[in-house]
Amino acid sequence: xxxxxxxxxxxxLPLLRRIMGDPAMTEHxxxxxxxxxxxxxxxxxxxxxxxxxxxxxxxxxxxxxxVGSVGYWEKDWRDTTVWETGWSVLPEFQGQGIAGExxxxxxxxxxxxxxxxxxxxxxxxxxxPSNAICRKLDFELLGAFDFEYPPGNPMRCNDWRLDLFG
Numbered sequence: 001x002x003x004x005x006x007x008x009x010x011x012x013l014p015l016l017r018r019i020m021g022d023p024a025m026t027e028h029x030x031x032x033x034x035x036x037x038x039x040x041x042x043x044x045x046x047x048x049x050x051x052x053x054x055x056x057x058x059x060x061x062x063x064x065x066x067v068g069s070v071g072y073w074e075k076d077w078r079d080t081t082v083w084e085t086g087w088s089v090l091p092e093f094q095g096q097g098i099a100g101e102x103x104x105x106x107x108x109x110x111x112x113x114x115x116x117x118x119x120x121x122x123x124x125x126x127x128x129p130s131n132a133i134c135r136k137l138d139f140e141l142l143g144a145f146d147f148e149y150p151p152g153n154p155m156r157c158n159d160w161r162l163d164l165f166g
Contacts, residue, residue, distance in 0.1 A: 001096050005056035005070065005105050008045040012057055015066040016042050019088045028124040030153035048073070054109060058089065058102040067093040070102040072110050072119065082118040083110050083164075087130075100133045107137065111164045119164050122147065122157040134160035 019025050020033045020041060033041065045055040053073030057066045068089035075084040085106060089099045103121075110119055123130035125144050134141070139160035147157050 001067075001093070001098060002061040003067065003098055003101055003105075004059050004061055005102060005109070006059050008048070008055035008057055008069070008071070010046060012045070012066065013038070013042045015057060015069070016045070018090055019069055024091065025088060028127040028130070028155075030150045030155070045071075050113075051115070053083070054106070056102070056106065056109075058087075058098060060093075067098060068102065070099070070106045072106055074116070075120070077118075077120060080118070081116060082120050082161075083116050085110075085119060085121050087133075094129070099129070100136055103133060104137060107162065107164070114164075117163060117165045119162040121160040121162075123160070125156045125158055131158055131160075134158070138162065 017038055021038055023032050026032050048055055053071060055069065055071035058068040058070055059065065060067050068087065070085070070087040072083040072085040074081050085103065087099045087103050107119060110116070121130070121134050121139060123134065139162045142159040142161055144156055144158050147155055149155060
């Protein structure tokens, strides 16, 4: 399947509900979000200043259907500001290379901005598919760290880093 990225838009709340409101989709993210949190997240995605990050809908080129999301945003990490990235692909489209291709496109967008050198992904150590994507896209594994996401939910994540200027 060939995919393209489109900026997150006003009509994308139904896709966001499927991504962040589903227990299976949020297994490695602390569980599903409430409707109130989903609406707030949608508004945040819509008004995200491109200089501070980007959120994209992953779109199937053939059908025009939204099949997931990918994005990057600023994060203060180890005394510098970096891009943090994350992605999600709906269950019926997983295992087709979509997340990897969409993340590669997001990397290209971040690289073109030329703003931050480092692009980080922090998948749960238990999320084998997301860790495999990082490996495939030549991220460097820096190690495992403890995070809280969402607040109050401890999780162990890998810190993967990609040099956008290299």
